[in-house]
Amino acid sequence: MTSTLAPEDEAPEERPPEGTEVIAHEGLEARAAIAERRRGFFLGLPAMVYLTLLFVFPFFIVGVYSFATRSATGSTRLSDWNIDSYVKLFDPLVVGIVWRSFWIALLTTVICLVVAYPFAYYIATRSRATRNVLLVFVMIPFWSNFLIRTYAWRFLLGSDGPIAQASEALGLGTIRVLFTPVAVAIGLIYGFLPFMILPLYAAIERMDWRLVEAARDLYADGWTAFRKVTLPLTKSGILAGSLLVFVPSFGAYVTPEILGGAKTVMLGSYVVRQFQQARNWPFGSALSIVIMVIMLAALVARQRGGAKEL
């Protein structure tokens, strides 16, 4: 359990006003409590410092760079602060790329949700032993090499690949999917489907089935019970899964680069291009800020949506 969902398990006595506690019950217990808190703080400190240095602090550096100037040679001058990079975001080409990334990510999220919900429901309602086996076979693709799994689709969908060869041999003609948004969406669904399954599974598994039973006892039909009981109870899983699929899809780089080709550029590839080919770091930074804003908006949406049901 984490702090986002269970604020109530922190008793109010955990953070008394500084000093008062020591005076009030000057005993071994109070001193032990302080020692405990200090121990926790020092255990967490390395991670806190490291992640602040490499995640929180760079967040601000990216912000600063987005207002910097690109010199004629492609180097970045941290002076003459301006909003040129943000103005450039409204260029029709850039708007087109952002829009394409958005709808491909949305399509990916919706398809993942539609496929993953019944799937997660199915595995969560098996016996404990079966459930664990079924889950392990979801975890394996979840953690294993993403690049190679994407490459597998490049190989399958290629003009010389097994699918094309088979369809030609069967006289079905040539199928041209590679280097289209459809290929990118297939790759993203393939890559991120486990990110949807796991939170849905977690939500369905801990549901109190007696509530569904009660609904049925009160003459709700199966569909109504699902819509009025199961769906609201698993909403946190739907929100978490959608977040975990939508955000990385929106900023994806490897998948569009391998399966999208030059015609299906997405925001992630466009950012990389600013750093590697175009050498326009300020504009690349502004584009990264767009991805982070979308990410934060998605996080807030999850928090809001999740909070309502409590």
Add this chain to the structure above:
Amino acid sequence: MRFGIRPGSTLERAMAGNAWFVYAFFYAPIITLVIFSFNASSRVGIWGGLSTTWYANIFRNPEVWDALKNSLVVAAVSTVVSTIIGTAAALAIDRYRFRGDRALDGILYLPIIIPDVTMAVMMLLFFARIFAFVDSFGPRLSLGLGTIALSHIAFNISFVAVVVRARLGQLDRSLEEAARDLYAGPWETFRRVTLPLIMPGVLGGALLALTLSLDDVVVTAFVAGPGSTTLPVYVFGLVRRGVSPEINALSTVMLVASIALVAGSLLVQRGPGRTSELAHEITHE
């Protein structure tokens, strides 16, 4: 009727069908890739008999060996460091209330959802600024294996913490209390009771850190200097130029290694409900 759906009903059979479809979708592409990596024909999609030529070719390629060596060095360093820091962070959040615990919980979640391109940009600019600052005092720093390892530690900490927390969530607290009642100090309790109990989680987390480090492309490509190419970055460069039987063979080797590490990680953590607990932790439920 326990789960609201009758066993054997059309709805249940449809869901079973969907489940089979999902598993086929997950595994058919990679199995096809593995099979075709043994294809003798140089036309990748046409079966021309069994052959291990492509494997022989990649193992003779010095670039592959150099990239592999770099990958292993980075993975080893980042795994050891991130396992220590990540385990400590997991213990801190699971066991203690302290100033900043919520903030730590929040930033530990960041590397899990943040798209890797954004993470790569952040790391690159971070090192650019740090280098500019340090260089003004004399020494000349440059991107290379060191910066790759530092970046990998950053995202691995979170994943190790997730896995160790899943394990801690399953732990029977009374064992530690018993040790304390028998006058074991906090350190002794940790070393003799807590650590052995969470060891499967720590090992599982370490194996995952190893996997993630060996798999990363985007962050590595950004913070790698000349001559510090890792295996995935090398393969990514090849893949962008198109499909070839050598890439199929190299992919198969990497995929098998990756799956072996993941399976190993899940195996050391095994136990009733542990995979479920992991699902809860990953998604921050």
